[in-house]
Amino acid sequence: MSIDPQQRLMLEVAWEALEHAGVAPDAVRGSRMGVFVGVGGSDYERLNLSAGGVAGVDGYAATGSAVNFVANRVSYALGLEGPSLAVDTACSSSLVALHVAAGALRAGDCDSALVGGVNLLLSPGTTVALSQGRMLSSDGRCRTFDADADGYVRGEGCGVVVVRRLSDALAEGQQILGVVRGTATNQDGKSSGLTVPQGFAQQEVVRRALAVGGVLPSEVGFVEAHGTGTSLGDPIEVRALARVLGQGRAGGDRVRLGSVKTNIGHLEAAAGIAGLIKALLVAERGVVPPHLNVNRLNPLVDWDGLPVSVVRELSAWQQDRRIAGVSSFGFGGTNAHAVIEGPAAYQDCSGGAGGVSASGRGPVVVKVSAASAASLRESARQLADFVVADAEGDLRSVAWAAGVGRADLAERAAVVAGDRGELVGGLRAVAAGGEVAAGVVRGRRSAGGSPRVGFVIPGQGAPLAGVLQGLYGHDATITRVVDEVATVVGPVTRLPLAALLDDGEDSVRALHDTAVAQPALYAAAVALGTWWQAQGIEPEAVVGHSVGAYAAAALTGIFTTTTGAHLIMRHR
Structure with missing residues (x-):
């Protein structure tokens, strides 16, 4: 009861991130994997204290509420021995966490890293304070770049990515979703107010990230802006981006801008990781989604004279080399920027399925594993739905991911299938809880531990x-x-x-x-x-x-x- 739900959410999403990367979560124990998490505080601790006072504090309150344990508990649960730390720079926390992780990887402090952010709104206190400070939107919409923008909307969420040195990922044939070319962070310093952004500092942090990544300003095609949606902050950010990224750009070539805050609100400490994930998807798929809630562009920005444009409808990004920027600015003045590149240049080098052939023919053995019988049934149901939806997918890649990229938990089932129909039928049988079905083997790990092969x-x-x-x-x-x-x-x-x-x-x-x-x-x-x-x-x-x-x-x-x-x- 004393554990902050942010810790529980981070545990769950970190596990899912490893599985998505094809890394079995039970295979990283003892490794030098680091954990770098952006997190702003613990509403849950304030709730507990306000509800029961000090009389309600138990022996688990310290580890349950301290923000460092959002990272440390992940390291403990998975047995990770690399750096483990929480970063709190307010709204830029999780992108600063990426910057710190990149430095640790380059320095050899860790061999891989879980980088993420989490934000849950559990107590009304912060919302009231932000409202009194006139920082929140009056109509429940984040209207970044709009003439009527008057504040942001608080959002909840958690995101985690697995980060490795590119050379290691290529050597091991891992799937690459994108490449972090450069990151940078700095501080506004003595601006006109403690929470007032500073345009020159924003320019400098973008320049530095480009320099670290060896990327020319004119090569950046899209920027996932910080974009909190205020009449003061939006023009400062747009002008800073235009000043830096307009250098060397051909006439008519504009940097496209967007902000995921118009979709899911401002995730505060997790805003940077949300922006990073969106930018990775955009660069990977070559499609820029529309920026929402803009009826009339902010008139304080010279949109016609600056080399920037707001993406207002679904548009293709057709360049072979897709490079994007991600900005995240803390309201205490700590700025961060990351420059990422899509995976197109590395797709021929990364297997994504351990070098499995792409024919999809021949028999496959697909493992399903879970901690309980109910979870096993649900996992089998989800996997069956995925195989049905992915009608053109390679069944051998499915088998590889299930066998190599999933933990070996107590409840087990295996489906032997010669084609897609047999695999779906076997998985449906497992989902139904039946004990006997053609091509299906059920089992449970003995209390003695993992079997020896x-x-x-x-x-x-x-x-x-x-x-x-x-x-x-x-x-x-x-x-x-x-x-x-x-x-x-x-x-x-x-x-x-x-x-x-x-x-x-x-x-x-x-x-x-x-x-x-x-x-x-x-x-x-x-x-x-x-x-x-x-x-x-x-x-x-x-x-x-x-x-x-x-x-x-x-x-x-x-x-x-x-x-x-x-x-x-x-x-x-």
């Missing part, structure tokens, strides 16, 4: 014909391994090795010859074992009999696949 490879006697039916030529891993072995054993197999592992009559007859069957068995065992490892199933032990011992040695790296094939030729 071993590979046992036979040496003879197993029928080989058909063992790779439908896999060779459709799965990159299987095809690569079989082809490597075939270059060595081809002279003795008479039929092509891939054909031997299919189920034709000639293959069945040929495999009665031990001299043919042994190389074929070796190829099949190494191919299948390598495929399981590519799905994230790493054995603690591998054993094999006869020819299987050679395959076991190849799978554990004692020698290469080709070396094993040469030894098999001698074994015959």
Whole structure:
């Protein structure tokens, strides 16, 4: 009861962010992953004190309400050993958190980072204070850049992104949603008032972020503005952006402006992460959504004379290289700006599914795991709905994400499916709670902990014909391994090795010859074992009999696949 709901929300969204990145949340324990969270305070603590006074304070109140624990509890729950800190610079908190995380990654303080922000409105006190200060909109709309803008609307939310060094993400074939080219932060200093923005400081923070990222002002095509929606702040921000980003820009080329605050309100400490996520989506998809609640542009801005425009209807962003800026300004004067680039330049380099082939053909095994039976059913229902909606998607990518990018929790189910219909049917069966269904296996982890996996490879006697039916030529891993072995054993197999592992009559007859069957068995065992490892199933032990011992040695790296094939030729 003493834990601030902001901590609970951050735990949930951090878990989802890791899963979205294809990182199993239970696989990061002991890693040097950092946690950097923008958070402004604890309404919940004030509520508890006002309701029960000090007599209602228990032993959990300190860790439950202190803002540092919004980050620290995530690190504790996931077992993360990198930097863990909360950032409070008011409205710019979560974008400043991104700046701090980027510096920690460059300095080697962490190898990856969870960066986010959270804001919940639980007590009326702050709203009353902001209203008395005439900072809030009178009609419940955030009218950024509009002539009638008279304040902002408070919003709630939480956002988290997983940030890594680009070189590491490319090396591991991870999906890249966007690249943070540069970040910067500064302070207004002695402006005309404590909460009054300072245009020169805003110009400088944008210039600095561009310089850090090696980006020319004319290369920026869209800016997700801070845009709180005030007659004072909006003109200052627009002029600052125009002064910096207009440099070197061809006539008629305008920077498009928008602000997500017109969609979801001002998330205060989480505003920066909301703006970052919107900018990433815009740069990734090449579509700029309309900026809302503008009936008449603010007349204090020379819209015709400045190289900026407000996006008022859905528009395409057609440049091959899409670079966007994100601004976030704290009302105490701490400014932050980030320059991000869309993933187009890196899409050929990032697998997004561990290098899984994109054919979508052949059987798949899709894992569903949850902490309770009810959650398992709900997870299966959601996954079934996703597979139905993603009609053109690759089922192997779904299987990879479910197997590698999800935690192994107590309740388990696995669906073996040859096509989309079978997969959806199996998932629906799990969602319905049925115990028996074709292609569905149900289980529960024992209290003793995670099961230990071993590979046992036979040496003879197993029928080989058909063992790779439908896999060779459709799965990159299987095809690569079989082809490597075939270059060595081809002279003795008479039929092509891939054909031997299919189920034709000639293959069945040929495999009665031990001299043919042994190389074929070796190829099949190494191919299948390598495929399981590519799905994230790493054995603690591998054993094999006869020819299987050679395959076991190849799978554990004692020698290469080709070396094993040469030894098999001698074994015959």
